[in-house]
Amino acid sequence: MATKELAANAIDPLSDTDPSQIYPEAQAVEFQDVSIGFEGKQVLENISFRVKRGETRVLLGPAGVGKSVLLKLANGLLKPDTGRIFVFGFEVSAMRDDDLFRLRGSIGTVFQEGALFDSLTVRDNVAFRLTEERVPDEEIDRRVTEALRFVELEHTLTKFPSELSGGMRRRVAIARAIVTKPELLLYDSPTGGLDPITSTTIVELVIKQRDVAQTSSLLVTHRLQDAFMLATHHFNKETNQVEELPENQTIPSTSFLMLHQGKLVFDGTTHDLVNSKDEFIKGYIS
Amino acid sequence: MPFTTIDAAAKRGVTSVQEYSLLSARALGNLFRRPFYGADIITQADMIGVGSLPIVILTGFFTGGVLALQSASTLAQFGAAAVTGQLVSMSMIKELGPVLTSLMVSGRNASGMASELGSMMVTEQIDAMRALGTDPLKKLVMPRLVATIIMMFFLTILSDTVGILGGAACAVFLLGQDSSQYFHTAYQTIHYADIIQGLVKPVFFGFIISTIGCYYGMNTRGGTQGVGRSTTQAVVVSSVMIIASDFVLSRFMIGIFGR
Numbered sequence: 001m002a003t004k005e006l007a008a009n010a011i012d013p014l015s016d017t018d019p020s021q022i023y024p025e026a027q028a029v030e031f032q033d034v035s036i037g038f039e040g041k042q043v044l045e046n047i048s049f050r051v052k053r054g055e056t057r058v059l060l061g062p063a064g065v066g067k068s069v070l071l072k073l074a075n076g077l078l079k080p081d082t083g084r085i086f087v088f089g090f091e092v093s094a095m096r097d098d099d100l101f102r103l104r105g106s107i108g109t110v111f112q113e114g115a116l117f118d119s120l121t122v123r124d125n126v127a128f129r130l131t132e133e134r135v136p137d138e139e140i141d142r143r144v145t146e147a148l149r150f151v152e153l154e155h156t157l158t159k160f161p162s163e164l165s166g167g168m169r170r171r172v173a174i175a176r177a178i179v180t181k182p183e184l185l186l187y188d189s190p191t192g193g194l195d196p197i198t199s200t201t202i203v204e205l206v207i208k209q210r211d212v213a214q215t216s217s218l219l220v221t222h223r224l225q226d227a228f229m230l231a232t233h234h235f236n237k238e239t240n241q242v243e244e245l246p247e248n249q250t251i252p253s254t255s256f257l258m259l260h261q262g263k264l265v266f267d268g269t270t271h272d273l274v275n276s277k278d279e280f281i282k283g284y285i286s
Numbered sequence: 287m288p289f290t291t292i293d294a295a296a297k298r299g300v301t302s303v304q305e306y307s308l309l310s311a312r313a314l315g316n317l318f319r320r321p322f323y324g325a326d327i328i329t330q331a332d333m334i335g336v337g338s339l340p341i342v343i344l345t346g347f348f349t350g351g352v353l354a355l356q357s358a359s360t361l362a363q364f365g366a367a368a369v370t371g372q373l374v375s376m377s378m379i380k381e382l383g384p385v386l387t388s389l390m391v392s393g394r395n396a397s398g399m400a401s402e403l404g405s406m407m408v409t410e411q412i413d414a415m416r417a418l419g420t421d422p423l424k425k426l427v428m429p430r431l432v433a434t435i436i437m438m439f440f441l442t443i444l445s446d447t448v449g450i451l452g453g454a455a456c457a458v459f460l461l462g463q464d465s466s467q468y469f470h471t472a473y474q475t476i477h478y479a480d481i482i483q484g485l486v487k488p489v490f491f492g493f494i495i496s497t498i499g500c501y502y503g504m505n506t507r508g509g510t511q512g513v514g515r516s517t518t519q520a521v522v523v524s525s526v527m528i529i530a531s532d533f534v535l536s537r538f539m540i541g542i543f544g545r
Binding site for chain 1: 321405406409410411413414415416417418419420421
């Protein structure tokens with residue numbers, strides 16, 4: 001069934017149903033001819049793509065090309081000038097704020113610099129959404145500890161963000177995004193500005209989340225090594241390790257998008273990307 | 287100046303007024319919508335109200351004192367030094383109590399709100415809050431608005447009281463006036479209309495302080511420099527708005543009450 005037929009703009013505030021499950025056939029994310037500009041400068045032009053449920057899409061492109069803007073459009077923090085954006089069948093580009101807040105309960109977002117609340121402890125940061133939902137304290141403690149254990153930071157519960165390293169802050173941001181077990185995760189350059197070892201740790205967490213929870217994801221990065229690691233590594237539940245796939249094998253549910261000068265210049269698999277004849281793409285991945 | 291520059295400046299001005307009005311209306315509307323952030327209101331009331339107590343008490347006391355000191359000598363020329371208490375109490379309750387308290391609270395709290403929300407804005411914490419499904423207007427602006435309005439009301443009563451006491455201390459201990467005469471004239475001259483005038487103003491001023499502080503905070507751009515700019519603008523604009531609206535409110539209420 002086409003997303004256009006399913007699309008709705010309102011969520012019943014009294015319904016207990018997870019908004020992501022109201023239209024189970026709908027794509028996780030769908031952009032239809034989306035354009036946006038700021039102060040007369042066109043940033044994104046006629047962008048169209050889909051993220052299927054359970055799929056991970058890696059959005060590549062040079063710095064300043066509009067990758068973060070695209071992610072903000074996906075969770076309704078920005079409205080497009082033209083075009084339509086659907087998340088789980090809901091048209092986020094036309095929803096009222098109240099409905100958007102409800103829908104965001106099914107979306108986890110990891111911001112570029114973590115964007116942790118600096119006046120709250122790690123525990124309160126991770127628990128933020130649960131506290132807002134009036135979840136009982138014992139349940140909050142259990143779920144926060146579980147999320148922090150996933151990112152291997154359960155010992156930092158009482159620390160403030162300023163007491164953590166850059167890499168630890170990103171890991172706490174991931175824990176905050178996954179604590180409610182969202183159906184869609186949006187990662188905005190989760191490894192930006194980090195050293196290679198810490199970046200690998202973060203990418204391993206993204207892989208672990210993808211393979212354990214099968215969450216639909218849209219990940220923005222300009223680091224090619226991170227993108228290829230996502231496509232060529234998987235999480236082995238038996239050894240509890242991220243392992244590389246045999247040569248020439250890739251994860252079929254992980255594919256790529258590439259932005260250049262505000263336009264989507266690539267939408268395809270890892271194989272298509274490395275064999276692309278496009279001069280810009282060849283130059284970018286070489 | 288080229289027309290396009292004037293045109294752009296006018297558009298910016300109109301847009302700012304529109305955004306400010308929307309923010310204020312939504313913050314007020316959120317008061318009646320769930321979830322209700324009662325604990326946040328109490329926290330803000332403690333920070334804004336209890337935190338402002340020392341400056342409000344000191345300002346009120348010395349304003350009352352200097353008012354008695356300055357007016358007594360002028361009144362003495364007309365043989366009316368006995369009505370010093372009347373002048374101090376009328377001035378404090380109708381004008382100086384509400385206005386000076388608001389200016390002090392504005393200097394302390396409009397700047398605090400602008401810098402706190404501004405810092406959250408430039409570090410994407412506000413966006414993170416939206417992305418986590420929480421409306422920052424409900425979680426951050428509404429509690430500050432409600433707490434400022436409520437606390438301004440009580441801080442003004444305190445300032446009026448301390449100001450009259452400061453005037454009494456000055457009149458009795460420095461000018462040698464009779465204390466019972468001071469308090470008698472101070473009490474006798476006050477009518478309900480004066481008290482209503484004096485207590486309506488802080489409600490409006492509290493609204494101005496919190497909405498201006500939050501507006502500049504929520505519209506901060508440009509990193510730490512932007513935070514500094516927002517903080518300064520919040521204090522300047524709220525102070526000017528308080529004084530300007532005081533004139534309009536006074537004229538309006540004199541029209542209603544006839545005094």
